[in-house]
Amino acid sequence: xxxxxxxxxxxxxxxxxxxxxxxxxxxxxxxxxxxxxxxxxxxxxxxxxxxxxxxxxxxxxxxxxxxxxxxxxxxxxxxxxxxxxxxxxxxxxxxxxxxxxxxxxxxxxxxxxxxxxxxxxxxxxxxxxxxxxxxxxxxxxxxxxxxxxxxxxxxxxxxxxxxxxxxxxxxxxxxxxxxxxxxxxxxxxxxxxxxxxxxxxxxxxxxxxxxxxxxxxxxxxxxxxxxxxxxxxxxxxxxxxxxxxxxxxxxxxxxxxxxxxxxxxxxxxxxxxxxxxxxxxxxxxxxxxxxxxxxxxxxxxxxxxxxxxxxxxxxxxxxxxxxxxxxxxxxxxxxxxxxxxxxxxxxxxxxxxxxxxxxxxxxxxxxxxxxxxxxxxxxxxxxxxxxxxxxxxxxxxxxxxxxxxxxxxxxxxxxxxxxxxxxxxxxxxxxxxxxxxxxxxxxxxxxxxxxxxxxxxxxxxxxxxxxxxxxxxxxxxxxxxxxxxxxxxxxxxxxxxxxxxxxxxxxxxxxxxxxxxxxxxxxxxxxxxxxxxxxxxxxxxxxxxxxxxxxxxxxxxxxxxxxxxxxxxxxxxxxxxxxxxxxxxxxxxxxxxxxxxxxxxxxxxxxxxxxxxxxxxxxxxxxxxxxxxxxxxxxxxxxxxxxxxxxxxxxxxxxxxxxxxxxxxxxxxxxxxxxxxxxxxxxxxxxxxxxxxxxxxxxxxxxxxxxxxxxxxxxxxxxxxxxxxxxxxxxxxxxxxxxxxxxxxxxxxxxxxxxxxxxxxxxxxxxxxxxxxxxxxxxxxxxxxxxxxxxxxxxxxxxxxxxxxxxxxxxxxxxxxxxxxxxxxxxxx
Amino acid sequence: xxxxxxxxxxxxxxxxxxxxxxxxxxxxxxxxxxxxxxxxxxxxxxxxxxxxxxxxxxxxxxxxxxxxxxxxxx
Numbered sequence: 001x002x003x004x005x006x007x008x009x010x011x012x013x014x015x016x017x018x019x020x021x022x023x024x025x026x027x028x029x030x031x032x033x034x035x036x037x038x039x040x041x042x043x044x045x046x047x048x049x050x051x052x053x054x055x056x057x058x059x060x061x062x063x064x065x066x067x068x069x070x071x072x073x074x075x076x077x078x079x080x081x082x083x084x085x086x087x088x089x090x091x092x093x094x095x096x097x098x099x100x101x102x103x104x105x106x107x108x109x110x111x112x113x114x115x116x117x118x119x120x121x122x123x124x125x126x127x128x129x130x131x132x133x134x135x136x137x138x139x140x141x142x143x144x145x146x147x148x149x150x151x152x153x154x155x156x157x158x159x160x161x162x163x164x165x166x167x168x169x170x171x172x173x174x175x176x177x178x179x180x181x182x183x184x185x186x187x188x189x190x191x192x193x194x195x196x197x198x199x200x201x202x203x204x205x206x207x208x209x210x211x212x213x214x215x216x217x218x219x220x221x222x223x224x225x226x227x228x229x230x231x232x233x234x235x236x237x238x239x240x241x242x243x244x245x246x247x248x249x250x251x252x253x254x255x256x257x258x259x260x261x262x263x264x265x266x267x268x269x270x271x272x273x274x275x276x277x278x279x280x281x282x283x284x285x286x287x288x289x290x291x292x293x294x295x296x297x298x299x300x301x302x303x304x305x306x307x308x309x310x311x312x313x314x315x316x317x318x319x320x321x322x323x324x325x326x327x328x329x330x331x332x333x334x335x336x337x338x339x340x341x342x343x344x345x346x347x348x349x350x351x352x353x354x355x356x357x358x359x360x361x362x363x364x365x366x367x368x369x370x371x372x373x374x375x376x377x378x379x380x381x382x383x384x385x386x387x388x389x390x391x392x393x394x395x396x397x398x399x400x401x402x403x404x405x406x407x408x409x410x411x412x413x414x415x416x417x418x419x420x421x422x423x424x425x426x427x428x429x430x431x432x433x434x435x436x437x438x439x440x441x442x443x444x445x446x447x448x449x450x451x452x453x454x455x456x457x458x459x460x461x462x463x464x465x466x467x468x469x470x471x472x473x474x475x476x477x478x479x480x481x482x483x484x485x486x487x488x489x490x491x492x493x494x495x496x497x498x499x500x501x502x503x504x505x506x507x508x509x510x511x512x513x514x515x516x517x518x519x520x521x522x523x524x525x526x527x528x529x530x531x532x533x534x535x536x537x538x539x540x541x542x543x544x545x546x547x548x549x550x551x552x553x554x555x556x557x558x559x560x561x562x563x564x565x566x567x568x569x570x571x572x573x574x575x576x577x578x579x580x581x582x583x584x585x586x587x588x589x590x591x592x593x594x595x596x597x598x599x600x601x602x603x604x605x606x607x608x609x610x611x612x613x614x615x616x617x618x619x620x621x622x623x624x625x626x627x628x629x630x631x632x633x634x635x636x637x638x639x640x641x642x643x644x645x646x647x648x649x650x651x652x653x654x655x656x657x658x659x660x661x662x663x664x665x666x667x668x669x670x671x672x673x674x675x676x677x678x679x680x681x682x683x684x685x686x687x688x689x690x691x692x693x694x695x696x697x698x699x700x701x702x703x704x705x706x707x708x709x710x711x712x713x714x715x716x717x718x719x720x721x722x723x724x725x726x727x728x729x730x731x732x733x734x735x736x737x738x739x740x741x742x743x744x745x746x747x748x749x750x751x752x753x754x755x756x757x758x759x760x761x762x763x764x765x766x767x768x769x770x771x772x773x774x775x776x777x778x779x780x781x782x783x784x785x786x787x788x789x790x791x792x793x794x795x796x797x798x799x800x801x802x803x804x805x806x807x808x809x810x811x812x813x814x815x816x817x818x819x820x821x822x823x824x825x826x827x828x829x
Numbered sequence: 830x831x832x833x834x835x836x837x838x839x840x841x842x843x844x845x846x847x848x849x850x851x852x853x854x855x856x857x858x859x860x861x862x863x864x865x866x867x868x869x870x871x872x873x874x875x876x877x878x879x880x881x882x883x884x885x886x887x888x889x890x891x892x893x894x895x896x897x898x899x900x901x902x903x
Binding site for chain 2: 017037081091092095096097098
């Protein structure tokens with residue numbers, strides 16, 4: 001024993017016990033012997049052989065008290081115990097309670113039952129631990145709380161020992177070696193027993209190894225993690241090391257985020273490896289605490305459960321992204337992020353934030369500055385080098401294969417349009433005001449113009465930024481287009497000149513240019529025509545128009561073949577420069593040209609008819625023709641003239657109504673719609689669409705579209721008839737006037753020489769009659785022919801009109817045929 | 830502190846005495862205080878209880894003290 005103080009205490013105790021035990025006061029050697037005995041007893045066992053668990057001891061005491069019928073004592077004991085715990089926390093309460101308990105048990109033990117342990121105690125002082133275990137088992141049968149209390153014959157111990165021996169036999173390989181191998185496999189390295197088998201594409205132990213089946217299966221299950229790890233690591237090394245130039249920035253971000261996840265994984269494996277160095281307690285030994293954190297296969301399975309889930313997720317992503325790049329990869333990963341498990345969601349969120357950061361950066365730069373920084377072609381906007389005038393329409397396009405799925409097509413369109421507008425402003429308009437616009441947009445949204453301001457999961461923020469930027473830049477673009485380039489003015493100018501809106505100018509032009517254009521086409525010089533154009537401009541109200549606009553108006557001679565008259569090749573053209581030629585493209589100008597030709601022809605026909613009227617109208621001059629002639633001649637003349645006038649009237653009715661229809665119902669209405677569209681369009685795309693719609697509606701309604709080609713031909717046939725009629729009528733009247741003139745001359749001549757030329761008069765009158773009869777007969781025949789042809793063509797035209805699709809053409813039909821005269825005539829035929 | 834330490838010790842002894850009465854161990858205060866002191870010194874209670882039992886049992890024991898005194902000699 002240790003120190004004298006303890007010895008003194010023991011001595012005092014022994015003396016007290018001996019004296020209280022009712023013996024006579026002993027001799028000193030008796031007490032000495034007793035003291036020595038006591039000391040030996042105390043030194044035989046220095047540490048308790050049961051676990052010092054205070055609480056279970058307390059419980060057992062309470063139970064014993066309650067069972068023996070003294071439940072009030074049990075409660076009292078509990079109370080005292082709690083007070084003791086509060087009062088004296090430092091006291092070894094367990095020891096005290098154990099002592100008191102064992103003493104009370106001893107007291108209550110009936111004397112008859114032998115306590116085999118007690119008398120043996122002194123004899124068994126120096127004895128090996130094993131038998132002490134059994135004796136303790138015997139001695140503490142009633143008082144011990146744990147472990148070996150129920151086993152007086154130690155059966156359990158023996159069974160455990162046998163099992164341990166059997167277990168050792170069965171296993172060739174120790175469990176700790178297997179654990180180490182599994183840990184190696186999880187890092188992709190082949191261990192001593194567990195190797196990667198290429199044929200089965202998995203980790204496995206060779207069959208020859210004598211390992212029980214459950215162990216084999218658990219090892220195989222744990223090595224799945226190793227297989228997954230190999231796959232992920234293979235992808236990363238390929239991406240970063242080998243295919244570095246192909247994988248693109250998004251792929252690189254993906255690989256680096258995978259590597260970060262793997263760092264955590266490596267850390268865990270390191271910890272596990274260090275733990276695996278601790279010896280695993282074998283099957284038969286006490287697992288009583290204090291053996292350190294050992295690592296068995298089962299514990300390893302528990303530890304590796306969560307990393308396996310994560311690694312599996314990473315391997316699935318690696319599979320999915322095998323050959324993808326850029327936005328497509330981001331979209332594929334995003335589609336796997338729609339998962340309910342919060343662990344998976346958090347993991348995918350981390351991953352996606354990093355993967356999408358290059359994409360979002362590209363979007364931000366594109367939307368705010370119009371630059372495309374896309375070395376690896378991963379962005380969903382492609383640029384192509386084109387000329388300035390087709391920059392808007394073809395310069396940039398969306399490549400939908402690279403569009404990630406979390407950006408909707410509408411948003412993508414907006415993004416495209418915003419960047420296009422910036423480029424358009426920069427290139428075509430040479431304007432730099434958009435910088436403020438984009439700065440304002442950013443300030444409004446609250447994002448930064450720095451890198452990394454946006455991330456995945458911030459799709460709302462991205463959308464807000466894009467919408468703001470789009471709004472402002474579009475507004476700025478519209479301002480520039482309307483104010484600086486005066487788009488509306490140019491459109492109006494085109495309408496006035498190319499679409500013959502400026503009536504007085506057109507009339508003058510036609511008057512002046514008309515005689516020129518009747519010549520064959522190859523004799524006309526365009527310079528002369530340009531000069532005539534200038535004259536016409538100066539003569540009309542057009543001279544007050546803006547010089548800049550008038551400068552753009554030019555004459556153009558189209559290609560001509562032989563036999564073409566000037567009328568067929570003459571046209572005006574308007575020169576639209578950058579940037580307005582985005583709207584007035586070559587194709588659009590061709591359409592304008594077509595419409596101009598049509599309108600010009602129509603105007604020519606109208607001009608011809610009005611010119612004819614000057615000759616044919618029933619006025620005094622005409623009624624004086626042949627006034628003095630014989631009745632027959634006059635009658636013939638008058639009837640022919642009347643028929644001429646009637647035909648003229650029909651033609652005029654047609655031409656006037658048709659022209660009215662074209663001028664007002666087609667041109668003006670379309671212009672009104674286009675004006676509205678121009679004012680309400682928020683960006684250049686809308687403007688282009690409005691303009692295209694305008695042109696298209698004009699073409700359709702004036703029978704110039706593809707669906708109306710047959711009726712168009714009929715219309716031109718009609719025009720030809722009318723023009724022929726005009727020239728015919730002109731010729732006739734020339735004849736008549738010449739005849740009349742000759743008659744007057746001969747009359748006056750005959751008046752002068754009365755007697756001499758009497759026969760002439762007579763001869764003249766008869767000749768005149770004959771001549772006039774012939775002439776008027778021929779004339780009326782021709783007139784009939786023309787009239788018939790004309791009405792056939794008109795009937796043709798009117799019958800084809802209802803077949804047209806456009807609804808406004810029904811109004812034309814109504815105008816032309818409101819009394820249904822023609823329809824009735826045709827139905828009567 | 831000394832005073833309260835003594836106070837605590839007294840109260841502890843009182844409580845322990847009440848517990849031992851409840852369990853009917855038959856110990857008195859003085860013996861109990863000695864036992865507590867020994868336990869505080871780290872003595873294992875198992876043999877201690879054996880000692881107490883041995884030495885406080887009535888002298889109707891089969892083994893006379895003289896018998897073991899001879900065997901107790903190392």
